[in-house]
Amino acid sequence: MGVKTAFQLEKAGIKNIGKNFLSFQAFEAISVGELVDVMRGNVVKQKSRFTVQISKNLHMDVVEPIKYTNHSCNPNCKLDVKTGQLTAVKAIKPGQNITFDYCTTEYEMEEHFKCNCESDKCRGFIQGFKYLKPNEKKLILPKLSECIKENYLNEEDERVSIKSVE
Ligand SMILES: [Zn+2]
Numbered sequence: 001m002g003v004k005t006a007f008q009l010e011k012a013g014i015k016n017i018g019k020n021f022l023s024f025q026a027f028e029a030i031s032v033g034e035l036v037d038v039m040r041g042n043v044v045k046q047k048s049r050f051t052v053q054i055s056k057n058l059h060m061d062v063v064e065p066i067k068y069t070n071h072s073c074n075p076n077c078k079l080d081v082k083t084g085q086l087t088a089v090k091a092i093k094p095g096q097n098i099t100f101d102y103c104t105t106e107y108e109m110e111e112h113f114k115c116n117c118e119s120d121k122c123r124g125f126i127q128g129f130k131y132l133k134p135n136e137k138k139l140i141l142p143k144l145s146e147c148i149k150e151n152y153l154n155e156e157d158e159r160v161s162i163k164s165v166e
Contacts, residue, residue, distance in 0.1 A: 013027060076092045079145075129148050
């Protein structure tokens with residue numbers, strides 16, 4: 001049925017990268033545009049470090065392997081929340097962590113953390129889209145999930161209405 005994902009083809013899987021920290025990693029080269037896997041899980045109201053925001057108040061408690069996909073400020077994959085597809089946007093080498101930008105899917109994260117993605121565009125502390133600087137928000141605008149985009153447009157509306165009151 002359909003295209004097999006890189007995970008199903010065992011080109012990628014979960015690896016313990018120390019201190020029981022699990023990471024979804026490429027075992028073989030993955031090319032740009034390749035389907036890495038599709039997000040699955042139960043829909044829940046309570047967010048956690050393993051959920052992905054799917055609407056204003058709902059989250060998906062994502063199962064392996066996407067559950068263990070780490071964040072990067074300059075990621076090699078994008079997660080399409082609507083279809084659940086995690087797709088490579090860069091060539092991924094064997095041994096590299098598979099990553100996406102959590103700020104494209106999470107408005108306000110349950111657990112904040114210090115990023116060590118080592119990208120020169122690293123934002124440092126990751127707390128969700130809400131906390132990005134205005135220029136950082138603009139940069140990732142085309143990559144946002146629908147509900148984050150909606151939140152962003154609401155923020156813009158608020159700014160405009162604040163200005164018109166002044
Ligand atoms: Zn970073």
